[in-house]
Structures are given as structure tokens and as C-alpha cells.
Amino acid sequence: MNRYFLYLVFLNMLINVIIFVPKILIEHRYNGSVMGVLIAIPIGIGMNYLYSHSLNKFPGQGLPEILADSKHRWLVNLHLGSIQILWFSAGLITLLGFIDILSRFVNPEMPKLFLITIYLAAIFLIIQLPTKRVMYFLEIVLFLNTPLIGFIIYKTLTSEFLSWDSILEVGTHLFEKPSLKAMAAATYTFSGFTNLIIFNRVIKEKLKIWNFIIILFLGVFNLFTTFFIPIGFHGSDGAQEYLYPWISTSDSLRLVYSPIERVLYIFLMFYMSISLMSISIHWHVAFELLKGTFKEKENNKKNWMIMAAFMCCAIAGVLFLNTVLLNKITAYWMILLLGVEVMTVSIFFIWARRRTA
Numbered sequence: 001m002n003r004y005f006l007y008l009v010f011l012n013m014l015i016n017v018i019i020f021v022p023k024i025l026i027e028h029r030y031n032g033s034v035m036g037v038l039i040a041i042p043i044g045i046g047m048n049y050l051y052s053h054s055l056n057k058f059p060g061q062g063l064p065e066i067l068a069d070s071k072h073r074w075l076v077n078l079h080l081g082s083i084q085i086l087w088f089s090a091g092l093i094t095l096l097g098f099i100d101i102l103s104r105f106v107n108p109e110m111p112k113l114f115l116i117t118i119y120l121a122a123i124f125l126i127i128q129l130p131t132k133r134v135m136y137f138l139e140i141v142l143f144l145n146t147p148l149i150g151f152i153i154y155k156t157l158t159s160e161f162l163s164w165d166s167i168l169e170v171g172t173h174l175f176e177k178p179s180l181k182a183m184a185a186a187t188y189t190f191s192g193f194t195n196l197i198i199f200n201r202v203i204k205e206k207l208k209i210w211n212f213i214i215i216l217f218l219g220v221f222n223l224f225t226t227f228f229i230p231i232g233f234h235g236s237d238g239a240q241e242y243l244y245p246w247i248s249t250s251d252s253l254r255l256v257y258s259p260i261e262r263v264l265y266i267f268l269m270f271y272m273s274i275s276l277m278s279i280s281i282h283w284h285v286a287f288e289l290l291k292g293t294f295k296e297k298e299n300n301k302k303n304w305m306i307m308a309a310f311m312c313c314a315i316a317g318v319l320f321l322n323t324v325l326l327n328k329i330t331a332y333w334m335i336l337l338l339g340v341e342v343m344t345v346s347i348f349f350i351w352a353r354r355r356t357a
Contacts, residue, residue, distance in 0.1 A: 002207050005052065007138055008199060008281070009215050012192030013222040014149065015278040016185075018271055019097040020330045022245045024185040025227045029170045029236065032179030037186045037223050039178055043342075044190025044219060049212050051345045054352035055196050056206045062131075063197040064289065083197065083344075084289045086337060088310070091282030093330050095119060096317045098275040100326070101244060106268060112318045119276065120314060124307050126280040127287045132202050134284050141277045145270045152267055153225055155253055162232040169236045170228070184334040187341075189226070190219055194341065198285045243323060283310060 025033045058066045064080065099115050126134060156162065196203070230245035233252050242248045253263035260266055290306055321329070 002203055002205065002211055003139075004135055004199065004203055005193075005196070005207055005211055006214060007135070007142055008195045009048065009190065009192035010146075010218060011138065011142065011274070011278055011281065012195075013189050013218060014146075014274050015094060015271075016189050017222070017226050018101070018244065018246045019094060020327065020334075021185045021189060022226050022230055023243065023327060024331055024334075025182050026230060026239045026245055028179040028182040029227075029231065029240075030173050030176065032173075032176045033182040033227065034171060034174045035176060035178040036180075036182035037227060038174075040183050040186035040189075041216070041219060041223070043183075044187050045212060045216055047187075047341060047345045048190055048193040048215055050349045051193055052196060052207050052211075054345075054349045055200045055203075057352050057355075058200065059204050059206075060201060062199075062201045062288065064291075065201075080289050082340070084286045086340060087194070087282050087289070088286040088313075089333065090337075091279040091286070092313060092317055093326070093333065094275060094282070095123075095279050095314060096321060096326055097330075098271070098279075099318065100323050101247060101268070102272075104244075105247060105264065113315065116314055116318050119279070120311055122276055123280050123283060124310075126276075127284040127307075128303065129284075131198060131284070131288065134280065135199060135202050138277050138281065141273050145274055148266075149270055149274075152250065152253070152263060152270075153229075155255075155263070156225075156229050156233070156249065159233075159253065161252060162229070163235065164232065166236045167228045167232045170231055180335060181331050184338040185331070186223055187338050188334050189222060190215070191337070191341065195281055195285055198288045243327075 025037065027033075028036070063083075067080070095116070099112055099119065102115055103110065103112050126137060129137070226246070230242070230249045231239045233239075233249045234242065234245070239245050247264065247267075250267040251262065251264040254261050255263060255266070258266075287306060291302075317326075
């Protein structure tokens, strides 16, 4: 069992609990979300297996190193460039979503530009670190936060206010035609495996079948809690009224004997570091791919130019994208990502088999 691989997939599962995936799944709860989730599970596991199995043939190498000796350099640059844009946008969407959450639920009076400046300062420090150190940092964050988040999920599952009748009511729509948006959102839960295009540098041994069995159980549990728990607390109709269903669900809980009674603030405190690492992982991948696109030697000037471009895009997103528009863009972005992932995994699997044959 390789814990680094599990960290990458698990991190993506954790961050999607609170931002966009629950809203999309609940929005289509009567129109194919249940079937979409069931279809997404084998698709997500299958892509995890095929892509990681292909990268196992190149231990200790990221995608730029694997493609470094390719004769078709323009095709390599096109491939790396498309992944850079998608993975930078993945981090940007998470960043904008969490900044909106902090602004709404923690301090509405604080300007979003000030919040994003604080986040960007921390992110830029992390993405410049060597890949192995970023992974160590991720390990520490998950070690400190996962047990506490697990405790909060336990409190929701054992709460007297959780209505299983509402959950079963949505479950009766099992045989509705699957929704593409819901299926793409559910599949995105498993998409942490794509970070291996850079983090394969720290994975030296082959991945065992136990890794994928663990991911299967984690993914099923994650999708169940992400989708059904807000419905159980707010009702099959009421859950749709919330922009961030899981944030409102955490605010329905109380820890009577805790110094902080409202679970909302504890929940957000834990997820501040989770979101920071999720954005940093995505942008570290984009950052390393962008450096790998060019054969010139690395220099600080080029790195600062890349980070300046990242910062300008983030600030523009805060200024020009509101919450409703961001949700709409994200839903279609996930559909695009699903198509790109399926195509990329299939092509890379065939190419890797031919190259190592």
C-alpha cells in the first residue's frame, strides 16, 4: 500500500465535500444523481487503476521527465499546456469557492481581496517547494485534520436530527436517467489520481491492488456522506435551497461540552488547511508542468512571472465572478474535465504499453 497515492486521492475527496459537488448532486437529486453516482464509481476507480498502472512503468518520474525525449515536441507542449490550464483552473475554482465561504460565514466585513492575498501568500510559498516536501506537508495536514473531520461526520450520522426517510425518498429515484452533470461531479471526487503526473516522482514502488480497494470504499463512503447527509438534515426539498449544503449542515450540529459549541466554526477551521493544501497541490502540478514545458534552465525571474500570472487570474476571478456564475461555470468545467480525463487516460495507457512492450 502506497500512502502517498492515497493522500492525493483522499485530499480531493475531502475538499469536494464542502464546495461544489454537494450542490450539483442535490440539484439533480430527482433527475439522475443517484444513478449518476453509481455509474461514476466504476469510472473513477477504472481511471485510477489504468493511469496509475501506466505510470508504474516509469517509477520516480513525472510527466515532463517521461516525455522529455519525445521527438514530437510540439505535441508534448500542447499536451502539457492543456493539463496546465485544467489543473490551474481546478485550484482557482477551489480558491474562489472557499474565499466566498469565508466571506459569507466567518467575516462578511472583510474584503475578499484581503482574504485572497493571505491565501496566495501561503500558496506561493508551498508550490515552490520540491515535490517531496509538498507531499510531506500534505501528510502533516491530513494527519492533524482527518480524525477531527471524521469525528464531525460521525456526529452527523448519529444525530437525532438526521432523517433517514428523506434519504430513502431520494433513493427511490434510483432508476432515473443519469445526469451528466451529476456523473461528472461524482467522478471528480476520484480525480486526485491525476496529480500523479508530477507526484509520481515520489512514488518509487508499484501500486498494489489494496490501494484501489481502499479508494473504492473511501469513495463510496465519501459520495454517500457528501450527497445524502445534507438531505437527511434539511429534507429532500429543503437541501436544494442552500448554496453550500454541507456548511449549513455543520451549523446544525452542536458540541455542548466543547469550548466552541457551534460545529460550523470548527469545521471551517479544519477545512482552511485542507483547502490550502488542495489548491497548492493543483497549482504545484501546474507550476511544475509549466517549468517542464520549456527546456531553458530554471531561474527566479521565470518563477516570479508564473506566480504573477497566477495572482492576476485569482484576483480577476474574485472581482468578476459571483457565486451563482462560479457554480454554473464549475458544473460545465467538470463535464469538460471528465471528457479530457477519459481521453487522456485511454491514450496514455495505450502509449505506455507500446513504449514499454
